[in-house]
Amino acid sequence: MTAYIGVNPQLCTGCRTCMLACSFAFFEVFNPSKSKIIIERNEERGTFDIKFTSDCVPCDICAKCCAYGALTYIEKD
Amino acid sequence: MYGYTGKVLVIDLSSGKVTQREISARDCFEYIGGLGINTKILLDEMEPSIDPLSEDNVLCFGAGPLVGTMAPTANRTDVCAKSPLTGLLGTTNSGYSWGPELKFCGYDHLVIKGKSKTPVYIFINDGETHILSAEHLWGKDSWDTIRTLKNELKDEEISVACIGVGGERLVRFASIENGFYSAWGRTGLGAVMGSKNLKAIALRGHQDITVADPKGFQESVEQMRTRILNHPTYKPWRQFGSVLAVDIFYDLGIVTGQNQSEQVDESFIKTLGRENLLRYKKKSIACTACPIACGHWVEVDEGPYKGLKLKGIEITPTLDFGARCGIRNLSAVVKATELFQRYGIDCSTAAAAIALAIELFQKGIISKAYTDGLELNWGNESIIFELLRKIAYREGFGDLLADGPVAMARRIGKGSEQCLTQTRGLETSSRDPRGRWDVWSFGYLINPRGGDHERVQSPAENLQKSAPEGEYFYELSPPDKVVAKVDISDDWKQKIFNKKDAINIPYMAAWSQDLMNIVNSLGICMRPPVLHSLGPTIYSRLLTTLTGIEFSPENVRKAGERISNIQRIFNFKAGEKREDIKFAPKFYAMPIRGRKLDKSKIDKVLDKYFEVRNWDIKTALPKEEKLRELNLDKPA
16 A cells, blocks of 8 residues: 655645644654655745655655645555 | 743844853743743843934844744744834734744844944854845845845745835834735834844744653644634634624724724725625635634736735735725735835834824815825825835935824824824724723723734623623623633633623733733734633643643743733833823714713723732832732832
């Protein structure tokens, strides 16, 4: 079974809760630079790009804390 | 330390000296952080009687202990200094990402002293602090400044606090812009930055925020999040943000226009009511760690402002430029938002200065000889925008407006002071106290930064019905099931709800003011889904699990009370007397729908509030017994 995170950048509000939750889940600290999910904010355009580091092994931490439906944890056989 | 970085960065711009010092655990326990520790630093390190635009003023940025964590809405930074507008404690609060970034740089507080000889900006890159030339930035508007800094530091992720032209020209209500989306708007602290020749503070941090009890903190965060997401105000705030309240206040009949001279008519709600937002809103924008996203990305695709895109449409500019100045076009309010942000001037005081000018012109107190030949009429968008520009550059008539409405009326004379709407030097919101008397309206009077609405917010309101006219001690309470859920300690509940279906205003005002101090010291947001669903019980759990310092709900409440006390001591030392704590004459003299404020009755409520606080009713200063209880020194 494989898992991945489905993303919908249009629903992303740029809150970065996912980045804080990711660093907290894996390192027990808050530090966005340690997060495996990255939200790149383009404030002048009001857009947010959702990216993942190469060592991200998808889990449901980021999707569970997204209040906006921008991230969905999907498992596939 | 856990939660806190434990460090204060002090930069003396006169000498260029940069030092670090530790925060004591006692200060954390007694003042929490953010607003509380900022105010303590001001009282300890500056003389409140100084000239606010001199190098003696101390500018403090404080991110609370929760900031930078995933506690919902924990992104707020309070900025404090002596206000060049009011002469009292200047304090202003803003969210988005600057505060979290300060924590990731390794600091809870940043203290700026002295004055640079030439324009500079500060770049804090983790533990390294650089004071760099800002000659190339001086004269740029705030958005151009932020873009230039992101380009030259080659990092899109830096967070920037900066001033626009307004701060450079020492407009006494200049803002400090907080990135492209937000601002520390009230009380003119952008002018304090300008007086120090400080154009911007850019931050980039990669350091950890550690947690004393990760499992316990996670549980407290989940509890906080669940309460916010399940609160009845959550969904409407998600959709409309603060403009939700435009319709609520209009329906209550408490929005006044034309510089608070008359109740607004139906054209106001038709053109500026909340449904109009949906024509422009493209998506929601959130501050860091916020599950509400009350901000809107708006795009104007028709009319004279076609092509305008920004985060905007909030209740404050809607009331300020819509009600107060008479604009009846939401896209023009969006344009005003772009202008006051780029210029770096406070929306509310700018609109109040313009509205005062229009009223004085309409009454014949000033003429075109005063206004650089401009004909001032209510709702004339292009004239209002031209006045914004003149204020920011202190050009011609704008120079008079740039000192703020109170100084402006004093200079013009001829009865113009009767047209002021300022309470303790800061304008009272267009949610008019004559329309409805409640904790909100009484809060204008006791707010230590002057008469705005943001420092005394009740966690329990009845917005369906108002108390009978002439009642000043009580407002109507919400239903019992709502009251039962509000996190107020039992002893305070007995005093606040001591009469059936009613809220005792002096007690609730004291509780609400202390609660807002806690919120602004923790570094979380005061939007209704937060303020109405949370209180000292959960805040004490969050603090204890995050920091490892044992806080009880009563310890947290007491910290809020201690902050209220030192705020009053600061203002007393700055020269404010008991008799200065009053509304502008307009509210006592000019009726709206037949209602005006009764000063003698309000003074009785004020005396009771001082009694609740154990303050002397003649001086409004804490009595010795209260000072001892709070471990405070007697003010000299």
